[in-house]
Amino acid sequence: MTHKYLAALAVGLLAGELLAQAPAEPLAFEVATVKAAPPIQEIIQQIQAGKAGRLGMTINAARVDMGFQSLADLIRIAYGVKPYQVQGPEWMAQQRFEIQAKIPEGVSSDKVPQMLQALLADRFKLTVHRGTKELPVYALIVGKNGSKLIPASAEEDAPIPDSPGGLTLGTEKGQVKIAQDGKGNTVMQGGGRGGTIKQSISAAGLHLEMTKATIESMVELLGSLVDRPVVDMTGLTGTYQGALDLPLEDVQIIAQKQAAALGVSLPRAGGVGANAADSASTPSGAAIFGAVEKLGLKLDARKAPVETIVVDHLEKTPTDN
Numbered sequence: 001m002t003h004k005y006l007a008a009l010a011v012g013l014l015a016g017e018l019l020a021q022a023p024a025e026p027l028a029f030e031v032a033t034v035k036a037a038p039p040i041q042e043i044i045q046q047i048q049a050g051k052a053g054r055l056g057m058t059i060n061a062a063r064v065d066m067g068f069q070s071l072a073d074l075i076r077i078a079y080g081v082k083p084y085q086v087q088g089p090e091w092m093a094q095q096r097f098e099i100q101a102k103i104p105e106g107v108s109s110d111k112v113p114q115m116l117q118a119l120l121a122d123r124f125k126l127t128v129h130r131g132t133k134e135l136p137v138y139a140l141i142v143g144k145n146g147s148k149l150i151p152a153s154a155e156e157d158a159p160i161p162d163s164p165g166g167l168t169l170g171t172e173k174g175q176v177k178i179a180q181d182g183k184g185n186t187v188m189q190g191g192g193r194g195g196t197i198k199q200s201i202s203a204a205g206l207h208l209e210m211t212k213a214t215i216e217s218m219v220e221l222l223g224s225l226v227d228r229p230v231v232d233m234t235g236l237t238g239t240y241q242g243a244l245d246l247p248l249e250d251v252q253i254i255a256q257k258q259a260a261a262l263g264v265s266l267p268r269a270g271g272v273g274a275n276a277a278d279s280a281s282t283p284s285g286a287a288i289f290g291a292v293e294k295l296g297l298k299l300d301a302r303k304a305p306v307e308t309i310v311v312d313h314l315e316k317t318p319t320d321n
Contacts, residue, residue, distance in 0.1 A: 027111050028118040029064070032101035034318045037068045040096075056176075059109045066099040071124065071314060074099075078116040079128075079309045084229040087133065088311030095316065123318040128309050135306045138226060138299040139233045140219055140292075148296030149240040152212040157196040205247040205287075212239050222299070225254055225288050231304055234297065244291040 037043070043055050057077065058065045066074070072092040076083055086092075101119070103109060120126040160181070180186060186199050195212025210217070215236050223230040225246075246254075289299050 026118050027107065027114045028104075028122070029101040029115045030062075030104045032099060032119055032123075033321045034097055034099050034119075034123055035321070037096040037098045040068060043068055059103075059112060062103040062105070064099070064101040064103060064109075064112055066097075066101075068096045069099065070094065070096055071120075074116060074120060075126070075128070075309060075311070078113050078120055080113055081307070081309055082223070082229065084135065084223075085306060085308050086311070087131070087308045088314065091316065092311070092314065097318075125313060125315045127312045127314075129312060131308045131310045132305050133308050134303050135229060137229045137231045137302060137304045137306070138222070139231050139302055139304065140215070140222065141233050141298050141300050142236070143293060143296045143298045146296055147234070147236060148294070149236070149238075149242055152195065152239040152241045157211055160196065201248070201251065203248065205245060205249075206251045208244045208246070209241075210243070211241050213242060214239055218242075222288070222292065226299065228301070229306065230299065231306075242295050244288075244295075246291060247287050250287050 040055075055067045057067075057069070066077075069077075070093045072083065072086055072088070074097070075086050075088070075092070079086075099119070101115070103112065103115070107115075117126075178186065181198070186201075195210065197211075198209045200207045210221075213221075215232050215234055218240075219230045219232050292299050
């Protein structure tokens with residue numbers, strides 16, 4: 001696997017008379033199996049061979065498939081938060097699992113996160129509490145000369161064609177299709193990630209184009225490229241098209257970090273050594289900051305209070321199926 005493929009809460013208060021009623025039964029899957037996931041290389045080979053390799057989350061009618069998910073991933077999905085909002089032991093991100101579950105008849109698939117909460121509590125004995133922690137963040141703000149983002153076209157993007165070696169990955173926001181366009185470009189589409197995203201890599205670096213990006217999807221993308229959480233403080237609410245250009249060295253560092261998170265070791269190229277990988281948390285991401293400024297935006301380093309899900313107890317091994 002290469003870096004081409006490495007490329008997201010409201011609290012209701014009940015009226016006083018309702019508080020006296022018996023609490024509703026917690027939602028739970030009708031049936032669920034949990035087992036250890038195979039290595040990521042094996043999963044990618046299965047998918048590229050057209051077999052049913054599980055990666056990400058897929059919901060098909062009443063069937064839920066989750067593949068190669070760490071406990072940190074599962075908690076994030078269950079509580080609808082970003083990775084940096086989950087506070088717990090480091091080992092949560094190491095062991096990977098596959099989950100197959102059935103949604104009870106008459107229950108909407110929108111309730112999958114709540115059912116996943118129940119599964120984690122039952123099978124991994126998860127207990128959590130909500131908190132707030134001040135964290136170093138990058139605030140995404142509008143630059144002093146105003147936004148240069150271009151409003152997106154109202155026309156729907158043409159669906160990307162199938163291609164040899166293409167992938168379809170499941171996410172909690174839907175399916176993401178990844179394919180080659182025959183011109184040296186990798187094209188991604190779907191999953192609520194801003195329409196079609198086209199990326200091309202050359203000796204100069206990475207060129208990334210987005211056709212229908214919300215600020216939320218930009219924040220999600222930028223958060224994968226820098227060392228801190230990115231928080232939207234732009235006040236922008238539209239849908240935009242835009243492009244980012246990053247030098248090859250930055251792309252290699254980012255790919256190595258993302259691959260390491262999946263348990264994959266990518267070869268270092270172009271003289272990028274261990275020190276360069278470590279420096280990705282410093283402005284070796286300077287090119288990213290410059291690319292953002294070309295859009296009339298700015299990543300401003302600061303501290304901000306962030307809502308968190310704090311893990312109080314969690315077992316490494318699930319109870320038997």
